Amino acid sequence: MASQEPPRRRRRLPPTAKPQEPAATAIHDLGEDLLLDIFLRLPSLPSLVRAAFTCRTFLAVVRSSPDFRRRFRALHPHPLVGFFFEVDGCDVPSFSPVRRRSDPDLAAAVRGADVFLTRLPYHEDADPGWTIADGHGGCLLLLLNSDTEQIAAYNPLTRALHLLPMPPEKKISKGRRGKFNLRDFFLLLSDETPGSLRVVCLCHDKSRVRAVLYSSGTKEWQVLPWSVAAPAQPSGKKHWLRHGRRANGNLYWEHAQQAYMIVLDTTALEFSFMDLPDYLKGQGPIHMIGETKDGRRCMVFTIGFLLLISFWRVDTDGVEKWIIDHTFPLEEEILRATEGTRDDDDELILKVWAVMDGIVYLSSFCGDPHLPCWFLSFCLQTGKLEKLFHRSFFNSHFPYIMAWPPSLIGSSVSP
Structure with a gap:
């Protein structure tokens, strides 16, 4: 009789190991390039500001990339916040917001802005009160009446305020005879140097123009040399230039009667002349x-x-x-x-x-x-x-545009 083999013992299998779940990846673990790519897809500048101030890491990433600023601006226009209106008999201009329900972040920015301009100095006897002369980089340039001779540069969103005096007429008229006119104040800001500003004013007599420049660095007005004589001037006209305009880094003044404009390069601070089409000659603004x-x-x-x-x-x-x-x-x-x-x-x-x-x-x-x-x-x-x-x-009204906030410029975040 054949011998029977003993029954085989079943091998005990080790307990099945539970699959390990992949480690969760937090948004803070993403690299700078990927974070900036995500921020680039935000719908507007107010949304970017809100996201950047969520944490110190996000703020540092946004502040450290000038290239990101250029790309974001190319994709997203500066949002229109509202309009300031000049009101007769009022100490400060009034404000009307642009209501866009599709952008709650812009609405939040408007709610947090000082649209009533409460930080401007109050002068009970000032008549007229503060009037808007210009706006640039989210700041308003405001003038008070000739009795107080004050100029203010104010950002309603950041509440940064700069006060400066009017240009000294004695310094402008020193060493010359005849009358001259000061007109059109413009605010010049640089995105790369937050906190600094310049203000330029046009001065002209019957045939020439010159610029008068204020710098927050020196806190003084500088009177620049007279330019070459203009191509043509109206006879017997005190104001032969219309109100100036800003575009493309330059300032422009149209001649009241002739077909040309005076152009001031705000970087080189040099004047030039530009012809207008004949059909616009003397047609007004x-x-x-x-x-x-x-x-x-x-x-x-x-x-x-x-x-x-x-x-x-x-x-x-x-x-x-x-x-x-x-x-x-x-x-x-x-x-x-x-x-x-x-x-x-x-x-x-x-x-x-x-x-x-x-x-x-x-x-x-x-x-x-x-x-x-x-x-x-x-x-x-x-x-x-x-x-x-x-x-x-x-x-009179002025469109107020939200500019790139100074708080989003720089290479580091203060502790």
């Missing part, structure tokens, strides 16, 4: 100098319901001049936008107020400046017309 989204210098004006954009470039004859590049017919859109707020037989007039970052700010009114009108914006890149608000045309 029907055009506006500005810049496109990519920083190109442009000129925008209206003829009826046509919006025309011109660029300064070389023509086929080899001469630089203003050349009309594109026309935008707006009659159908304007009539539809203003429907219900005007009579059908009212004659609408379009006026361009400013051209900033490729956005044209304009208004449509029915001839009487005391009647309410629509304030509109038109994007030169997309051709989209947008209604902003309905208000009296008569009050």
Whole structure:
């Protein structure tokens, strides 16, 4: 009988090891390049500010990359926060916000801003009160009446305030005879040097111009030399230049009667002259100098319901001049936008107020400046017309644009 083999003992298998879950990756573990790529996809500048101040790591990453600032600006235009309006008999201008429900971060920025300008010094007897002369980099440049002779540069979002005196007329008139005129104060800021500022003012006599410059570094006004004589001047006119405009790093003053403009390069502080088309000669402020989204210098004006954009470039004859590049017919859109707020037989007039970052700010009114009108914006890149608000045309107004905050510039974060 064959012997039986003993039963085999089953091998005991080791207990099945539970699979280890992958370690969770927190957003703080991401590298700088990936974080900046995520921040680049945020919808607006207020959203970036909110994200950057979530933690010290995010703030340090955003502050340390000038290249990121350039890329973000190229993708996201500086947001329009609202408009400041000059009000007769008021100590400070009033403010009307632009309400966009789709951007809660912008609404939060408006709520936190000092739009009532409470940090400005109060002068009970000042008449008129503070008036807006210019705005740049999120700051307002305001002037008080000639009795107090005060100038203020104020950022309602950061509440940074600079006070400076008016230019000393004795220093300007020293060593010369004849009358001169001071006009148009402009604020010059640099993104790379937060906290510093310059203010430039135009001085002119019957045939020449010069710049008067204030620097926060020296805290003094510097009177620059007279420029060469202008090509032509009106006879017997005290003010032969219209109010100046800013665009593309330069300041522009149109001659009141001749077809040219005076241009001041704000970096080199040198004057030059630029011809205007003959059809704009002596026509008044029907055009506006500005810049496109990519920083190109442009000129925008209206003829009826046509919006025309011109660029300064070389023509086929080899001469630089203003050349009309594109026309935008707006009659159908304007009539539809203003429907219900005007009579059908009212004659609408379009006026361009400013051209900033490729956005044209304009208004449509029915001839009487005391009647309410629509304030509109038109994007030169997309051709989209947008209604902003309905208000009296008569009050001078200034669009307030949110600039890149100084707190997001730098290479480190203070402890």
